[in-house]
Amino acid sequence: MxxxxxxxxxxxxxxxxxxxxxxxxxxxxxxxxxxxxxxxxxxxxxxxxxxxxxxxxxxxxxxxxxxxxxxxxxxxGNVTLHSFDGQYRVNLSMQDTLVFDEGLLAAKALIDECINEWTEGSRTELKTLINAAFQVDKEGNISTARVLGLRRLAIKDEKWQRAMEALSDSLQVHTSKQFVRVYKRDDAGDYQLVSLDIAKV
Incomplete structure (x- = not known):
């Protein structure tokens, strides 16, 4: 043996x-x-x-x-507590992870129609910008921040507005996580995070 x-x-x-x-x-x-x-x-x-x-x-x-x-x-969630002397602050916050459902495909189709109409015979930078928002990362996920950034564009076109509505409707909360963060007030009176990340201590 x-x-x-x-x-x-x-x-x-x-x-x-x-x-x-x-x-x-x-x-x-x-x-x-x-x-x-x-x-x-x-x-x-x-x-x-x-x-x-x-x-x-x-x-x-x-x-x-x-x-x-x-x-x-x-x-x-989203609770803030302070020490009596104001030197410390504790935050309990809720952070949602957002994802898009299949409605994103309808929104993208409407956006493509808008871009194709607007860029016909003209410069294509806008189309490149829009397509970049829908690129996936290494895990195959779309950046919700980039896509939702399109809603900030002040475009009044009716079809674009429908696309933005489809974007909003397709947004779903995938997971919710709670975080506890501790802060200490510095000499300038600003609260600084007490880091629990080993790479930052």
Whole structure:
């Protein structure tokens, strides 16, 4: 029976005897696994911090509502709390991820009709601009921000207006996520985010 403690599995899934592995490779592996272990611990702490903070804020909001005998229902979000001295601010905010349903195809068809009519015999920069808004990213997703930016264009054409209405109607909330953010007031009196992103600390 193979004593697995005397082997290490490599990236290809092969069992390599410890005796055949260079010392520097074993040291590198040990360092990586140590850092990974610490990272998992921090991740678990951050997960617990988020869950505890959201629950505490929700309980406080309900406590505040109870003082006025008011029932607070639905999703709790977009709550801002300040410390008594104003030095700290805690935000619980709701962020929706928006996607387009099949109605986007109808909107794009109407937009194409408009562009083809307007650019007939003229410059095509506008068509290029519009088509860029509908380009997909590496995951095959369309940027909702770019597409919705078309609604800000002050175009009164009736067909364009129908296209913008189709755009709005095709917009759906895909997911909603809650975020907890902590801010500290700096010497200038502005609130600065207390970053929990390891790349920014």
């Amino acid at each position: 193979t004593d697995l403690t005397q082997y290490r599995q490599d990236a290809k899934g092969n069992l390599v005897p410890l005796a055949n592995i260079k010392e520097i490779d074993l040291m590198r592996d040990e360092l990586v696994m140590e850092i990974v272990g610490k990272a998992h611990t921090v991740q678990q702490q951050m997960t617990a911090f988020k869950a505890d903070s959201m629950a505490d804020i929700a309980a406080f909001v309900q406590l505040s509502a109870d003082r006025y005998d008011v029932a607070v229902g639905g999703k709790k």
